[in-house]
Amino acid sequence: MTLSKYIFAAFISCLLGSIFIVKPALAKDVVILNHPASETDSRYQYSFELMKLVMEQTKEDFGDWEITHSDVFMTRDRVLNELISGKIINVMAEAPKVGWNESLIPIKLPIRKGIQGFRVFIIKQQHYEEFQNIETLAQLKNYPTGSGIFWSTRKALELAGFDVIVGSSYDGLFHMLERGRFTSFGRGINEAYDELDSHTQTFPNLVLDDKVLLHIPLITIFYVSPNQPELAKRIETGMKRIIANGQFDQVFYQQYCQLIHKAQLNNRVIFEIDNPLMEKDELIRMRQQGLMLSPTMNFDEVCQIYTD
Known part of the structure; x- marks a missing residue:
């Protein structure tokens, strides 16, 4: 075989080979949340629905996803240990607690605006x-x-x-x-x-x-197992996207405006106490960014935007 024919044959071989190379599919991300405490426990439903939106928003660049629950409900002391391991549960929507920010990956974006x-x-x-x-x-x-x-x-x-x-x-x-x-x-x-x-x-x-x-100044954020940094990156990316494109506010106010009206905040005597687990500088930043609500704000005006 002449040199020119050899080069041509090698080129064709590489070309054909590249055509049939299949790009490996991204592994499915599995989010495991805590099981509700009982059939009457509805505390985790909103975070479950929000997580579905976050995962769907990041499907194109992070791949397929699945959300499931742990087999049994775990109290918050056990949850911390299991989150560190990441085997039985790997994500928890929870308020800051002593040791949690240091032991887990906190996504410091309030999912309920402090409500x-x-x-x-x-x-x-x-x-x-x-x-x-x-x-x-x-x-x-x-x-x-x-x-x-x-x-x-x-x-x-x-x-x-x-x-x-x-x-x-x-x-x-x-x-x-x-x-x-x-x-x-x-x-x-x-x-x-x-x-x-x-x-x-x-x-x-x-x-x-x-x-x-x-x-009480209080936030709920997603905590992720330290053994799942890529999942934490995906959740943070998704949260930032839905905040930026307005989907987060849409979901939040549609979920909670009826309850806000029902609570009749303007007719209540309002007291405030400090929360030692909330850093004041961080609280100020979140309020300036519109991520935290004040109980004295005009909810009639804002809810009209999202619920009409």
């Missing part, structure tokens, strides 16, 4: 009139209040001088309230109405106070 820090109180019917007379924070502190043992708001309440009675389980706190172990059970306005509805049959004596709102 879970707008705390209203589930109480027993017999205390409704008493709460109607509350005008000062000192009066509110006179009533023992319930909290989960690992909840981020517990520390803020204790430092502010509240008498905090701790329960070990989510459903157990409703039983404790019914039995009079404490007087009030503070919940975010994104949680309170659904929770009260789902527990009405079991606890018909529980009602929602409509006089007081306690504002």
Whole structure:
């Protein structure tokens, strides 16, 4: 074979070879979230739906995806250890806690604009009139209040001088309230109405106070296992995209405007306490970027934009 024929044959061989090279498909990203505590626990539904939007927004450059739940519900102390491993659960939507930012990969973009820090109180019917007379924070502190043992708001309440009675389980706190172990059970306005509805049959004596709102600066962010940095990169990329293109605000306000109106913030006495787990500079930055809400803002105006 002459040299020219050899070169031509080699060129054709390389050309044909390149045609049949198949680019390997990107591996599917699997997001494993915590299982709900019970059939009445709706706390994680919004973060589940938001994660679906985040993953779909990044499909073209990060590949296919799947979202599933852990086989069993895990308390927040166990969740941290399992998140570090990344085998049973690898993503959690949660408020900042001691050690979490250092042990996990935090995506510091609030997924609920701080609305879970707008705390209203589930109480027993017999205390409704008493709460109607509350005008000062000192009066509110006179009533023992319930909290989960690992909840981020517990520390803020204790430092502010509240008498905090701790329960070990989510459903157990409703039983404790019914039995009079404490007087009030503070919940975010994104949680309170659904929770009260789902527990009405079991606890018909529980009602929602409509006089007081306690504002605790509080965010929920996605935490990702340190063993899954690429998944963390994908989630952060997706969150930034839906914030920039307006989809995040659309989803958020469509989800929560009805509850915001229902809470009648303008008619409530609003108190505020500090949250030691929120850095003040970071809080200011988030508010300036429109990522955090104030309980005194004009929600009628903003909700009209997204819900008409």
